[in-house]
Amino acid sequence: MALALAAPLALLALYSLTATTGPVLEGGASLAQYAEALGRAGYRALFWRSLGISALVTAVTVMLAYPMAYFVAFHAGRAKFAWLIALTIPFWTSYLLRVFAWKIILGYGGVINSALLSLHLISQPLGALLYNPFAVVLTLAHAWAAFAILPIYVSLEKIDRSLLEAATDLGDGPVRRFLRLTLPLSMPGVIGAAILIFVPTTGDYVTPTLVGGPDGAMIANLIAVEFERVGNWPLGAALALASMAMVGVTAALFVAAARTAARAVR
């Protein structure tokens, strides 16, 4: 089973090391594709934008989800299970359609614009809602919400309630108690959620294609173009592996930083 995964990745690496530009493997090993992938300013900008958008998506999603998970873990009472089901049901529908829903909401003749027009709140459709990085961030934050709620909820649920009582008995107010106890103890869930969202969203293809427009394009769009339209498979492979490496390094740095920060608070 492990081989089934190693083989395609190894092949991708092999392709990225060829000097020719067609879909055929030939010639000796070279780093020419990596020089091209990392050297061009346009490509570099796309790498940075992908990382930036994903980092923003991760931050927004986790921050929006935290109070929600906190509510379910500590204040939902007997309805806890019902809340969890209610929060996960939207994620069982097609990813493609969840993303597409935002396209019809934000579009020029879409739900928001037509609603505002028919309420006479605006006289002309707002053109700036769709096809920009903001639309990508909003759509991804919606599409990946469950991946933030569930891990954070699990880590909050695991916290020993007697610790919280002890903190109150020893004179900590609710805010101090949250900052010194609840937040650090729930950090594993926050870090897990962040990684679960950051890594796949950097390589997301559907969302930037449907709602991103030229300003919201991400690295996956470029990779797909190299493979499909241009037919430059080696460059596409180099871009794919370079983006994976970048995401891996960023994620590792983030985990290290978050762990240090959590330790410092305590």
Place this chain on the structure above:
Amino acid sequence: MKSLRAYAFAYLAFLYLPVLFLPLFSFNNSHFIAFPLSGFTLEWYRQLFADDAMLHALGNSLEVGAVTALLATLLGLMAAKAVTQYRLRGVGAMLGFISLPLFIPDIVLGLSLLLLLGVIGFPLSLAGVVLGHLTLCIPFAITVLIARFEGFDRNLEEVSADLGEGPWMTFWRVSFPLILPGIAASLLLTFITSFDEFLLAYFLSGTEATLPVYIWGQLRFPERLPMVLALGALILVASVALVILAEWARNRGVEKKSIGA
């Protein structure tokens, strides 16, 4: 904590509202997806069921989903049993590597599989899609099944052996009923994952479209959008029904277990 509760309901609205626009506009009597609503119609549903390409893609997706779910659960069952029953060397590293697809962007996974199929001469087909979906679904199956295997009392199997049942009958009459809810959950999870998956199918399916690939193709044609919304609404209803069914099955399993133990 009133404000926290209010936030929770607002968040729920944020999750649900965008999705609920799909069924709303699927009944709207207009090609334009915009307010004000112009009237009720079932025309888009009629068109949908008259669309042979859609029905064909739906059949493909059901086929790929069923085969993927069965294979992933079977392989997951063997892996989970091996991991929980025997102390294998390097299990941790192995499990880490198997769950790697969760951390690889789909586009990288899809393209590397595309290269692999090309090199070994495997034709782009629904079978290729199943292979791709297996790499995604096996980690899910293993995770769900390991949790279930760890949750049941090993002594029950020993008791069965002491009472004279062979290993096969012990598995069939003791272990299998106990892990059945886990198997059902794994089948469901892997089926939905495969049924919904777009990008791998887009690269690997060749000329045969799965339902998401078909939908992707339709999104370019504005006049086809109301029909796509009708399809989305139906997928929504079917998914919710499946999830509720799965929860019901899972709870039944829990009750049975407590009576048995």
